[in-house]
Amino acid sequence: MAERQTRGIIIEGLRKRYGAGETAVDALKGVDMAVSPGEVVGLIGPSGSGKTTLLKCLGAVIEPTAGRMTLGNDVIYDGKWRIKDLRALRRDRIGFIFQAPYLIPFLNVTDNVALLPMLAGHSDGESRTRAGELLEALDVAHRASAMPSQLSGGEQQRVAIARALANRPPVILADEPTAPLDSERALSVITILNAMAKQYETAIIVVTHDEKIIPTFRRIYRIRDGRTEETAGEGRSTEKPETGKPEEERA
Amino acid sequence: MISLAGRDILHGWGKFALTGLGLGLLIGVTLTMGGVYRGMVDDAMVLLDNSGADLWVVQQETLGPYAESSSIFDDTWRSVSGMPGVEEAANVTYLTTQVRRGTEDVRAMVVGVDPGMPGSPGQPGYLTAGRHITRSHYEAVADGATGFRPGDEIRIRRNTYTVVGLTRRMVSSGGDPMIFIPLKDAQEAQFLKDNDSILQQRRRTASNPSLNRPGVPGLLESVITSQSANQYVNAVLVRLLPGADPDETAAHIRRWLRLEVYTRDQMEEILLGKLIATSSRQIGMFLVILAVVSAAIVAFIIYTLTMGKIREIAVLKLIGTKNRTIVSMILQQAVGLGVLGFMIGKIAATFWAPFFPKFVLLQARDAVTGFAAVIVMCVLASILAIRAALKVDPAEAIGG
Numbered sequence: 098m099a100e101r102q103t104r105g106i107i108i109e110g111l112r113k114r115y116g117a118g119e120t121a122v123d124a125l126k127g128v129d130m131a132v133s134p135g136e137v138v139g140l141i142g143p144s145g146s147g148k149t150t151l152l153k154c155l156g157a158v159i160e161p162t163a164g165r166m167t168l169g170n171d172v173i174y175d176g177k178w179r180i181k182d183l184r185a186l187r188r189d190r191i192g193f194i195f196q197a198p199y200l201i202p203f204l205n206v207t208d209n210v211a212l213l214p215m216l217a218g219h220s221d222g223e224s225r226t227r228a229g230e231l232l233e234a235l236d237v238a239h240r241a242s243a244m245p246s247q248l249s250g251g252e253q254q255r256v257a258i259a260r261a262l263a264n265r266p267p268v269i270l271a272d273e274p275t276a277p278l279d280s281e282r283a284l285s286v287i288t289i290l291n292a293m294a295k296q297y298e299t300a301i302i303v304v305t306h307d308e309k310i311i312p313t314f315r316r317i318y319r320i321r322d323g324r325t326e327e328t329a330g331e332g333r334s335t336e337k338p339e340t341g342k343p344e345e346e347r348a
Numbered sequence: 349m350i351s352l353a354g355r356d357i358l359h360g361w362g363k364f365a366l367t368g369l370g371l372g373l374l375i376g377v378t379l380t381m382g383g384v385y386r387g388m389v390d391d392a393m394v395l396l397d398n399s400g401a402d403l404w405v406v407q408q409e410t411l412g413p414y415a416e417s418s419s420i421f422d423d424t425w426r427s428v429s430g431m432p433g434v435e436e437a438a439n440v441t442y443l444t445t446q447v448r449r450g451t452e453d454v455r456a457m458v459v460g461v462d463p464g465m466p467g468s469p470g471q472p473g474y475l476t477a478g479r480h481i482t483r484s485h486y487e488a489v490a491d492g493a494t495g496f497r498p499g500d501e502i503r504i505r506r507n508t509y510t511v512v513g514l515t516r517r518m519v520s521s522g523g524d525p526m527i528f529i530p531l532k533d534a535q536e537a538q539f540l541k542d543n544d545s546i547l548q549q550r551r552r553t554a555s556n557p558s559l560n561r562p563g564v565p566g567l568l569e570s571v572i573t574s575q576s577a578n579q580y581v582n583a584v585l586v587r588l589l590p591g592a593d594p595d596e597t598a599a600h601i602r603r604w605l606r607l608e609v610y611t612r613d614q615m616e617e618i619l620l621g622k623l624i625a626t627s628s629r630q631i632g633m634f635l636v637i638l639a640v641v642s643a644a645i646v647a648f649i650i651y652t653l654t655m656g657k658i659r660e661i662a663v664l665k666l667i668g669t670k671n672r673t674i675v676s677m678i679l680q681q682a683v684g685l686g687v688l689g690f691m692i693g694k695i696a697a698t699f700w701a702p703f704f705p706k707f708v709l710l711q712a713r714d715a716v717t718g719f720a721a722v723i724v725m726c727v728l729a730s731i732l733a734i735r736a737a738l739k740v741d742p743a744e745a746i747g748g
Contacts, residue, residue, distance in 0.1 A: 193667060
């Protein structure tokens with residue numbers, strides 16, 4: 098298990114070129130981002146702008162062509178991978194949330210979450226305890242022994258969030274996590290992500306097209322033609338207004 | 349650590365169980381085919397064991413009496429009895445024919461033996477009911493597999509016999525049950541002609557002037573008598589004195605009586621290497637085809653199961669699952685399928701083997717070999733699925 102990281106994730110001048118010669122395509126042309134622990138930022142952009150390529154680079158699934166990535170206190174990419182075991186990097190230090198939950202259909206809810214700590218070498222008991230705590234925090238503990246097919250879409254996505262948090266990674270990459278959900282559930286997921294980011298000091302990057310949740314981000318990175326541009330978001334609250342409490346205060 | 353293979357199997361147990369059932373029945377057929385071969389070998393060994401003989405004396409240049417026809421004079425046993433090392437010699441005839449009881453008939457090997465000499469070579473070893481043959485005609489001892497009972501009236505060729513005793517595991521090399529009858533009756537049965545043929549032969553003999561000479565009374569009757577009597581048997585079975593060398597005694601008989609003699613080892617070689625060799629190759633071909641079909645089915649099922657989990661495998665790889673964990677999952681499923689299939693196959697083969705018309709011998713040694721072969725086959729069959737799983741790109745989980 099990685100030590101508690103303090104710097105989130107920093108990306109500087111990240112480039113990715115597919116192919117070579119005349120047919121080469123520059124998917125990323127110098128991306129700069131920085132996400133602090135406990136922060137949730139949005140990454141938005143039109144189709145073909147490079148969002149998925151950036152996500153794959155950040156997830157150590159494909160190798161960038163140039164640039165620098167720092168995860169926590171470690172430089173993980175600097176023209177080449179500085180970490181030998183990318184599989185362990187993905188397992189221990191990066192959490193993934195997908196558009197569809199992609200839970201393992203033959204494992205129950207607890208085991209879906211406990212699988213990651215187990216893969217990282219933790220004992221079964223410790224892994225299940227940690228899974229139980231996360232499920233409790235995400236309010237799905239009552240479905241702990243259910244199979245994924247028995248859960249609603251929202252419950253499945255909350256279990257997927259618990260799985261992403263299971264190894265306490267410094268960064269979580271969320272790829273359109275609210276796409277299949279209605280407004281209420283989508284906002285609920287963002288609420289949970291904000292709470293989890295703060296509770297576990299995790300930097301969360303949410304790739305989205307979802308107009309419902311874009312106003313909830315305090316910071317947004319817009320990606321266009323392989324370059325990012327940082328803008329301030331509205332940071333609108335995702336919680337229902339409480340009586341007698343001004344909007345600013347809640348925000 | 350969670351057993352991914354075990355959980356996947358439990359999750360889709362219905363599909364897994366049905367696949368295991370299908371594979372198991374196929375393995376059951378394969379084990380049974382092996383058992384049929386073992387049964388043939390065992391029948392051949394039982395035939396030799398139960399004959400009580402150490403040497404088989406047969407016609408020169410034949411592989412008789414089981415693999416080829418052989419005829420030697422029925423008084424040869426006297427000369428054989430006088431050879432050094434011989435304790436006892438007995439005539440025997442073999443005739444495979446249909447034996448009728450009422451309106452039913454049974455394929456059987458009719459064995460002609462001297463009556464009143466239980467314990468001699470060629471006689472039924474032991475009885476499970478009734479008594480041995482004591483009269484010179486029209487009594488029979490039958491193997492239990494014929495379905496006959498003591499007191500039954502059975503018809504062999506044109507004569508009717510009474511079953512006086514039952515024996516067991518007395519079968520021919522082809523697996524047909526044996527029926528023992530008196531030697532004289534068996535000799536007659538082997539060369540028995542119909543009445544028209546007998547009349548025709550007598551007429552032809554009588555019209556031959558050299559056999560029906562005027563002034564030589566009794567000549568024609570003597571010739572006809574010799575024509576209608578059978579003085580041949582198929583073999584003389586010999587039991588040796590304790591400590592006697594079979595090869596030495598066989599050499600004596602070959603040299604002085606000018607007959608072919610086979611020892612126990614040579615007779616085994618004839619039965620296994622010649623008589624059932626073609627059947628063995630036939631069964632061998634079936635076994636190879638069944639093994640290939642089973643392997644193809646396992647490969648197809650495991651490949652299909654794996655391809656149905658491509659997205660899950662991509663997710664597992666993305667979240668850091670090692671390749672060996674995924675390979676282990678596929679291998680465990682393949683081996684699990686093999687173990688389930690083998691258990692079902694073994695139970696099925698054990699259950700249905702007694703219902704086969706011929707003896708099916710399921711040996712523990714064959715079961716162990718079969719189990720090892722099934723496991724190896726399953727491991728090999730999973731290679732295709734493992735290759736597909738290892739090629740899965742974790743990026744597929746992210747999409748884009």
